[in-house]
Amino acid sequence: MSLGGAAQPFDLFVKDINKSFDGQFAVRGVSFGVRAGQLLALLGPSGCGKTTVLRIIAGLLSPDEGDVRFKDRSVLGTPVHKRGVGILFQNYALFPHYSVAQNVAFGLRMRRMSGTETASRVREALALVRLEGLEERMPHQLSGGQQQRVALARALAIKPLILLLDEPFAALDRKLREAMQIELRALQVSLQLTTVLVTHDQDEALTLADEVAVMRDGWIEQIGSPSDIYARPTSRFVADFVGISNFFMGRLMSGVSGEAVVDAGALQLKPAKVPAEFQAGSNVTVALRPERLQLKIVEPASSGPNQVRARLERVVYRGALSFCHLRLEDGRPLIASLAAGVDSTWISELQPGQIFNVSWDRAANLIIRDESASGVELD
């Protein structure tokens, strides 16, 4: 939860919603709140129910159970066209028979706003997305990025109570996408728009959001600030979906000095802290982020907790980062990343086949929930 936000009321609150199609759950027990002026990202793989949640908020679908509240008033009884939300669909859904200006004016016309006020609002909205001068173009005469901005202007023009964005940047090239993301965030912050953004792109979620809700199979797996989600994933799914993680399964033990240690075969992991839900003696999974690992050529190999010997198999160069694919002596894979600026001397000297001593600090060990591990017996 973001600090200091507690004073702000929830503009949007989604409470325990369930929705099934033909007996198949698409959304189950989803709850979250978005405070005034904040942006919440719904992040998850394809088919996990993100769009369904968005359509329920907009009123295009009604939930089987649960409640949707705008400013603490239930809107379940309010039909779609009276909810006052602005939406940007994944495919933009511009009205093909209307010009840019007419598209942007649509919501205002439906609100029976006067001609002069509509015109000034349209001008204002097009200026916000920097599309002045294209008023008379038809949608098919615009580039993808321009269409996307028209769709955004259309949503902004009505000064929506809630702004809903369904994968707004999915169709754009990377450069344009990043530029639009920064623009959108700046707009959203300056206009104080309460926003829900749907995306399957973790970078987008982490870049844009005040809060990220990671969805999986129709439920919310974890909700928190971007740094929470990245640095403190609570489940294997989140650790795997957001960023890259190494996973080690082992038995949680109480060490000699009373400190917890995870015994994972050839290696010992000593975590900084153990969440209360995990008991000593149980099998747990530990996630390790690649950038927390340090490589050293050590002769002879040292031993101890939070370090292990591994052989370098290959290096994948990714510009700012290089990923070292390593293999432990017992065959388990391990990925470590090196930053170009910091570790540059290293990267040029790396040779497949080299043996490294890989080490990490205690805080890097994240004990997480892991359904795939339950029932697995370790020797």
Add this chain to the structure above:
Amino acid sequence: MHRRLFQSFGSAAGMSGPALAAPAVGFLLVFLIVPLAAMLLYSVSARVAGGVLVPAFTLENYARIFTNDLYLRFVIRTLRVALTTTLLCMILSYPLALILAHGNRTFARITMLILVAPLLVNLVIRSYGWTIVLNTRGLLNWLIASVGLPVPGQILYSEAAVVIGCAHLFLPLMVLPLAAAIIRIEPSIMDCGRVFGASEFRVFCHIVLPLSLPGLAAGSALVFPLTAGAYVTPALLGGNFASLLGNLIEQQVVAASNWPFGAALATLLVAILLLVNLIFLKLFERKTARWVHRGR
């Protein structure tokens, strides 16, 4: 209903080349251009005076149409019936097309069945069916009377009967292209309209109606000329009071054996229909020009 079914008659995928067009051109030449030319020739190459055929180049057959009130009235009535039928079909088509395009599956299937079932029944039999319904003591009047409304009297043998009969016959030709146009409208565009404040009625007025105009144009381009050229339906349902140009032509050719005059009437009918359709399509085109030909 079934997206693919409708889309399949949207565009003939990328076939081109003179070789491919040759059979069609040949067909048109033999079965359309040649008969039309023959008809035109007939209408100016002879006249009937005192029951005797006088071969000679003449425009008198045309002059006769425009100088005689009786024949002009046929022309006007034909246009009026065709126009009314087209408008009636347009109005009836929207609910049906919406059901076909967006209604639930079973409902759409039943609608489709009801829509095309009449095409499976012989034209004459169907028209006689309508005479039973539209009779002075027919089903319709009986229904009107049984709910206590004033009975309008004889509907059969009036223009209204012809309009009803033709609308019933040609309705599928309006509904199907319309449903095809409606189904091509991106559902998210309609959802977008709803979210931005349009009630279902306004979604229809501002989105469905304008975006389905091409379908409406196609349907009208079929229904109007087919009604104007109708022959069996007006004969059986219109009787002597509401027979159309087609019936007049038949009477001239068969009963009066005046082929040249019949040919002149037929030529005039073709010319009027061409003109009307051209104007009609131009109007639709002007309405939709800004977005329909996106690709070009």
